[in-house]
Amino acid sequence: MATTTKTKTKVEDDHTPIDIDIPDNYVAYTLKTQKALPPVSWANIHKEINWLSFTILTVTPLMGIVGAIFTKLRWETFAFAVFYYFVTGLGITAGYHRLWAHRCYNASKPLEYALAMAGAGAVEGSIKWWSRGHRAHHRYTDTELDPYNAHRGFFYSHIGWMLVKPRRKPGVADVSDLSKNEIVRWQHRNYLTLIILMGFVVPTVVPWLLWGDARGGYVYAGLLRLCFVHHSTFCVNSLAHWLGEAPFDDKHTPKDHLITALVTVGEGYHNFHHQFPMDYRNAIKWYQYDPTKWFIWTMKQLGLARQLKVFPDNEIHKGQLTMQLKKLRETQEMLAWPSDSNDLPVISWDSFQEQSQKRPLVLISGFIHDLSNFIEEHPGGPHLLIKMIGKDATTAFFGGVYDHSNAAHNLLAMKRVGVLAGGMPHGLDDKAIPPSQRLKIARYNELSSPYNSSAGQSDGEGMFY
Structure with missing residues (x-):
């Protein structure tokens, strides 16, 4: 009876979300109250090494390299090793990652x-163990609760986090849904048997039975293939947070790059993935390399997969637009812009006339411009400007004599020195704003009203106005 009760309690615990009762300030609270282990040093490294992972990640490649020196590589074995690399790689990308995590x-x-x-x-561990760590990575990306925090360096996020004991326990992440899955439970129970069978027996036996190369199969399709799969997957945690661009969101380190996609069986469009993790795709364009997406889609056509989730295109485009606006804002802030009308002195007509006797001032669209350093450079000749000194040249500038280009209008705005008292005549609103500023990027707190229908995001993203 006691055993039955204990087993029942264990099952109930596995099926209860582990994060159901965490406080609202869980991250801050945990970082404050959970003491991290001391940094790894030469003095304590022998105690801090994770010997199981360390052995697997160091002995396996060494055995593979030594074996390759003394074992001839047959083309059949090479082809099978590449094939088996994709089989086991898809087991991680299409299975562990996109299906279960x-x-x-x-x-x-x-x-x-x-x-x-x-x-x-x-x-790389059982489905349950792997998914628990990966869900923590997504929930606490780039923080101390992220098991492979990219801010701790390329080496650490790639492999270092497995070689030593974690300095801090990864943040809580629920896997109660996986505890209910019979295949996940079956794999977890039989994991040791399965890694021996699938990791070493199958890649050795297949070449042996088909073309008599058991040794080559063990070395190339077993040991060395395993090394490539390992570092292919590890690149998702390291290279994908280091190389490339962030076309959807730059809040965290994940980036998109073709090279990363090539070495990770399609997981290289990582910025998209972190922004839209429930999407079965990593690459959304047809020509982008994502064999994992192609595999899942093929399984659907064969009736083996269903309910492939995609994030709404409208929301994906919002993310892209946000980043495009941010880049435009950065470019915009590098440029010099004309003085704001509120910063310019208000000058009466009489004062304008008087000052025009001392320097070449011209009135256009209600703004007074000083053309001292431009008269001799005017493409139409200095005489056209000289005759407009002290006068309103609005009509002449906007098509009466010549319909000036946007570039000319932008340059003119940089020469403003005052605003005519009484403002500009009605109907010239569009002529008062230079073209470069009609689509200027503004943050939400720079708009005239916070309740404007086009108000920006709460974090101050840019927009057009």
Whole structure:
């Protein structure tokens, strides 16, 4: 009876969301109250090494390199090793990552079993363990609660976090949904058997039975293939947070780049993924390299996958527009702009006439301009400007004599020195604003009213006005 009760309690605990009772200020509270382990140093490194991961990640490549020196590589074995690299890689990307960690689609039981076995062949932990860490990574990206925090350096986020014991326990992340999945539970129970079978037995036996190269299969399709799968996956945590651009959001480190996609079986469009993690795609354009997306789509056509989730295009485009506006804002802030009308002195007509006797002042669209350093450079000749000194040249400037270009209007605005008392005549509103400022990027707090229908985001993203 006691055993039954204990087992029942364990099942209930596994099925109860672990984060159901966390405080609203969980992150700040945890960082304040949870003491981190001391930094790793030469004095304590022997105690801080995670010996299981350290052994797997160092001995395996060493054995593979030594084995390759003494083992001839046959083309059949090479082709199979590449094939098996993609099989086990998809076990991680299409299985561990997009199916179980993010629930991007639903898979049939045959496909789930296949992905669970293929994923075990990558020797990166069970589905449950892997997904728990990855969900923590997404929830606490770039913080001390992120198990592979990119801010701690490329090496740390790539492999260092596995070589030593974590300095701080990763932030809480719920995997109760996976505890209810019979395939996940089956893989977790039989994980050791599966990694031996899928990681080493299958890649050794297949070349042995088909072309008599058991040794080559073990070295190239087993050991070295495993190293490539490992570092391919690790690049999602390191290279994908270091190389590329952030076309959807630059709040955190994830970036998009083709090179990362090529070395991670399509996981390189990482900025998109972190912004829209429930989307079964990483690459949204047809020509972008994402074999994991193509695999999932193919499984759907074969009836083995369903309910492929995609984020609404409208919201994706909003993210792209936000970043485009940010870049435009950065460019805009590097340029010199004309003085605001509120910063210019208000000058009466009589004062304008009087001052025009001492320097070449011209009135255009209600603004007074000083053309001292431009008269000799005027493309139409200095005489056209000289005869307009002390006069209103609005009509002449806007088509009466010559319909000036946008560039001319922008340059003219930089020569403003005052505003005519009484303002500009009615109907000249469009002529008072130079073209470069008609689509100027403004933050929400720079708009005249915070309740404007085009008000910006709360974090002050740019917009047109």
